Amino acid sequence: MHIHNYEKIWLVLAMLLIVAFISTVAYGATAMGVDMISDDEETINPDALDEDQRFAEPRVEQVGENEYEAYVVALQFAFQPDPIEVPAGSTVTFYVTSRDVIHGFEVVGTNANVMVVPGEVSTFTVEFNEAGEYGVLCNEYCGDGHHVMEGSVVVVPEEEYDGGDQ
Amino acid sequence: MSDALESGAPSFLDQFPDEAKLVRATLWSAFIALILGGLFGIIQTLHRTDILRVMDSSYYYTVLTAHGVLMVVSFTIFFLVGVFTWAVVRSLDRPLVDIRYSWTWYGLMVVGTLMAVVAVLGGFVDSTEMSADVLFTFYAPLQAHPLFYGGLAIFLIGSWLAGVDWFRAWYAWKREHPDERIPLQTFMALTTMLMWYIASIGIAIAVVVFLLPWSLGLFDEVNALLTRTLFWFWGHPVVYFWLMPAYMLWYTVLPKLAGGRLFSDPLARVVFVLFLLLSTPVGIHHQYVDPGIAEGFKFIAMTNTMFLLLPSLLTAFTVVASMEYGARRRGGTGLFGWLRALPWARPAFTGMALAGLMFAAGGFSGMINAGMNINYLVHNTLWVPGHFHLTVGTAVALTFMAATYWLWPQLTNKPLFSRPIGLLQVVMWFVGMALMSNAMHVSGLFGVPRRTAEPEYQGFDFTPAFGTMNEFDMQIAIGGTLLFISLGLFIGNVVLTSFGTKQSSLGEDLPPALSGPSDSPVVLDNLKLWVGIALVLVVLAYSLPLASIISRGGLFGPGVGTYPMIVDTFSALIESVAHAGITETLAQFEVGVIVQ
Amino acid sequence: MSTETAKKEIDHEDFDPKGTLALILLYFVILAILWIFMYFIEFLGNDLTVIG
Ligand code: HEM
Ligand SMILES: [Cu+2]
Ligand SMILES: [Cu+2]
Numbered sequence: 001m002h003i004h005n006y007e008k009i010w011l012v013l014a015m016l017l018i019v020a021f022i023s024t025v026a027y028g029a030t031a032m033g034v035d036m037i038s039d040d041e042e043t044i045n046p047d048a049l050d051e052d053q054r055f056a057e058p059r060v061e062q063v064g065e066n067e068y069e070a071y072v073v074a075l076q077f078a079f080q081p082d083p084i085e086v087p088a089g090s091t092v093t094f095y096v097t098s099r100d101v102i103h104g105f106e107v108v109g110t111n112a113n114v115m116v117v118p119g120e121v122s123t124f125t126v127e128f129n130e131a132g133e134y135g136v137l138c139n140e141y142c143g144d145g146h147h148v149m150e151g152s153v154v155v156v157p158e159e160e161y162d163g164g165d166q
Numbered sequence: 167m168s169d170a171l172e173s174g175a176p177s178f179l180d181q182f183p184d185e186a187k188l189v190r191a192t193l194w195s196a197f198i199a200l201i202l203g204g205l206f207g208i209i210q211t212l213h214r215t216d217i218l219r220v221m222d223s224s225y226y227y228t229v230l231t232a233h234g235v236l237m238v239v240s241f242t243i244f245f246l247v248g249v250f251t252w253a254v255v256r257s258l259d260r261p262l263v264d265i266r267y268s269w270t271w272y273g274l275m276v277v278g279t280l281m282a283v284v285a286v287l288g289g290f291v292d293s294t295e296m297s298a299d300v301l302f303t304f305y306a307p308l309q310a311h312p313l314f315y316g317g318l319a320i321f322l323i324g325s326w327l328a329g330v331d332w333f334r335a336w337y338a339w340k341r342e343h344p345d346e347r348i349p350l351q352t353f354m355a356l357t358t359m360l361m362w363y364i365a366s367i368g369i370a371i372a373v374v375v376f377l378l379p380w381s382l383g384l385f386d387e388v389n390a391l392l393t394r395t396l397f398w399f400w401g402h403p404v405v406y407f408w409l410m411p412a413y414m415l416w417y418t419v420l421p422k423l424a425g426g427r428l429f430s431d432p433l434a435r436v437v438f439v440l441f442l443l444l445s446t447p448v449g450i451h452h453q454y455v456d457p458g459i460a461e462g463f464k465f466i467a468m469t470n471t472m473f474l475l476l477p478s479l480l481t482a483f484t485v486v487a488s489m490e491y492g493a494r495r496r497g498g499t500g501l502f503g504w505l506r507a508l509p510w511a512r513p514a515f516t517g518m519a520l521a522g523l524m525f526a527a528g529g530f531s532g533m534i535n536a537g538m539n540i541n542y543l544v545h546n547t548l549w550v551p552g553h554f555h556l557t558v559g560t561a562v563a564l565t566f567m568a569a570t571y572w573l574w575p576q577l578t579n580k581p582l583f584s585r586p587i588g589l590l591q592v593v594m595w596f597v598g599m600a601l602m603s604n605a606m607h608v609s610g611l612f613g614v615p616r617r618t619a620e621p622e623y624q625g626f627d628f629t630p631a632f633g634t635m636n637e638f639d640m641q642i643a644i645g646g647t648l649l650f651i652s653l654g655l656f657i658g659n660v661v662l663t664s665f666g667t668k669q670s671s672l673g674e675d676l677p678p679a680l681s682g683p684s685d686s687p688v689v690l691d692n693l694k695l696w697v698g699i700a701l702v703l704v705v706l707a708y709s710l711p712l713a714s715i716i717s718r719g720g721l722f723g724p725g726v727g728t729y730p731m732i733v734d735t736f737s738a739l740i741e742s743v744a745h746a747g748i749t750e751t752l753a754q755f756e757v758g759v760i761v762q
Numbered sequence: 763m764s765t766e767t768a769k770k771e772i773d774h775e776d777f778d779p780k781g782t783l784a785l786i787l788l789y790f791v792i793l794a795i796l797w798i799f800m801y802f803i804e805f806l807g808n809d810l811t812v813i814g
Binding site for chain 1: 223224226227230296299301305308309389392393394429430432433452453455456457458459460463464465468469472475476479480483484487533536537538539540542545546547612613615616617618619620621623624625626628629675681685686687714718719722724725729
């Protein structure tokens with residue numbers, strides 16, 4: 001089988017490109033510590049969220065110094081709690097699940113962007129350094145009110161934080 | 167007439183009148199789907215950019231479902247079965263074994279499409295219970311009318327039988343030509359179909375085992391993650407199913423249009439074998455940010471996906487080299503000067519070349535989509551439709567339209583109505599898509615979601631790094647409008663061609679490759695071997711993730727309910743409340759209704 | 763077509779697609795630059811990093 005020399009050059013470069021792409025992603029995952037949503041949480045019965053100690057009452061809870069956990073429920077067509085209130089300078093682990101269909105949880109303009117699947121719990125941890133407000137939207141079609149499904153994350157200055165209860 | 171016959175080759179219609187008729191029927195079906203899909207496309211473009219809203223936003227998703235299904239199921243696959251039938255018959259130089267059988271698979275595909283489309287369009291009629299506003303991905307537990315799933319299943323079966331038809335023709339040919347290599351176009355059609363059969367396992371199980379019986383009420387729970395994963399088992403290879411006929415046209419027709427010949431037949435075979443091997447064990451790249459799937463599986467899917475870039479990158483070289491060869495034969499010189507010697511006045515050539523150029527751009531955004539953690543940046547944003555309107559929406563669709571300008575006269579014995587209009591049409595598609603897709607990509611980067619009727623929120627605004635949301639919406643709307651006009655020109659040209667008078671000798675030969683099949687190892691034609699390896703790769707990539715999903719959530723899911731997509735908002739809300747059994751959330755639902 | 767014979771005939775080994783090589787190298791460079799831009803500036807430079 002003849003392969004023209006130029007084709008061989010291109011073949012090598014193409015392989016190089018592929019390996020470089022994979023390496024960049026691996027670099028992001030290790031050196032920069034970007035973690036993927038994974039299967040660390042048990043499945044959950046979406047019909048029985050009311051009996052679940054995390055999701056019966058969607059809320060933000062302090063679990064350590066500057067460490068918080070946010071239990072969020074997505075449903076047609078809202079997020080609970082809304083707003084999700086956390087203090088500046090905190091590390092927050094989100095636990096997001098759905099009461100009904102598949103939704104998305106996108107903190108607008110950021111890399112916090114995950115799928116929310118009924119029966120599963122999406123967990124991820126991010127750091128909020130400065131006070132401010134983020135929009136949250138659902139980016140997976142979930143029914144004919146999908147476009148009104150929004151929420152917010154409010155990062156309040158540390159000293160003003162009252163535990164996240166509205 | 168006899169005069170003309172002597173000066174040119176007999177056309178496909180002259181040689182194979184029965185097959186030509188069948189191919190014409192499949193292409194008409196494709197074009198009808200295309201124009202309807204385009205109509206829905208422009209409606210939703212103007213709606214989501216808030217230029218013109220002709221309907222309530224709750225209908226947006228009916229429109230979007232129709233657009234998705236008509237474009238990427240009906241249009242692409244009807245065109246595929248037509249162009250593969252043409253290619254197999256032409257390259258084997260023998261008719262199909264039994265044309266009645268062929269009309270049967272075509273009939274099944276038509277019936278299947280009609281069923282699915284009727285179910286979707288039922289969403290517009292408030293008085294019917296029927297609807298299927300589930301988008302072309304139909305993620306459970308959103309539930310469509312059984313007619314929708316049934317239609318999909320019948321359509322799929324039709325496409326499988328079409329593949330069987332080409333295999334039958336090939337076996338018959340093999341008996342007549344025992345020691346010959348498989349002709350290139352037939353090789354491409356057959357390897358593509360083998361990939362399709364493997365890919366179909368996923369969707370067949372999802373639809374036949376779970377979704378259809380569930381929609382009929384035989385059981386009332388499904389595992390949402392499982393059916394979603396089975397969907398993407400099929401959902402990525404289907405991308406290559408759309409693309410392979412376009413690749414076939416680039417490899418075999420484009421070089422001829424450029425005045426040259428294919429650069430390398432062996433490499434073309436290698437590329438198609440690579441697609442057969444690698445197209446399926448990658449689907450989890452659509453689920454990078456899904457819960458319930460371990461990061462390790464996602465990384466494996468990414469590695470496979472990245473290697474799947476290889477055949478496309480090789481194609482870029484071979485196809486451009488074939489064009490350069492043609493240009494130099496036509497007297498082109500210089501490092502880049504030869505580009506001017508290409509036949510830019512021919513719409514068939516220009517359309518395919520522009521489609522290829524857009525594919526180079528779409529290839530880049532595809533590389534981003536393939537990256538695992540960078541998916542957080544783009545997942546489910548408008549970036550994604552920006553990407554696939556370059557790939558399936560242009561590399562495939564524009565190639566099909568351009569190829570029609572070349573093929574249609576050979577199927578009808580009628581010369582193309584107007585080349586200048588054809589040229590205008592393909593250029594307009596290119597410009598329209600450049601505008602629409604570019605603005606979609608950028609909007610996605612600042613967070614604008616896809617699949618959303620009104621991306622305007624109460625609590626926040628989108629903040630682009632440069633420009634305003636309005637400017638990008640304008641670009642999308644202008645681009646979409648150009649696309650729609652271009653589509654009208656295309657259909658008009660084809661229809662007017664059909665009203666023309668018949669001529670003879672419109673046939674065109676395809677020249678053999680510079681480096682022919684005899685230069686490639688015979689093992690490339692060993693289809694059984696490649697299927698075997700492809701299956702092993704699929705088992706390696708999918709058995710553990712699927713086993714894990716099932717062992718975690720059960721075959722029928724951890725209590726996931728049923729959400730029929732009935733358009734009447736209120737009844738849908740009642741349904742879901744009834745299922746969720748939570749009255750406290752009613753207040754939340756009402757908020758949704760009022761804001762609508 | 764009768765003009766066919768007047769055209770230059772070049773075979774696989776003699777034909778060096780220099781223009782193609784140049785174009786594809788250009789594509790390679792564009793891909794590399796855009797990838798770096800997208801990954802390191804758009805993605806890693808973006809707000810909120812998922813760290814766990
Ligand atoms: C007249 C030309 C076209 C226009 C104006 C158009 C416009 C659009 C727009 C604006 C969207 C995004 C809607 C949203 O996410 O909210 C969309 C989605 C889509 N388009 Fe097109 N498009 C056109 C042609 C095509 C073609 C030729 C194809 C494929 C062959 C195609 C396939 C799709 C698919 C698969 C979706 C995604 C549907 C979904 O998210 O469920 N489109 N189109
Ligand atoms: Cu939604
Ligand atoms: Cu894919």
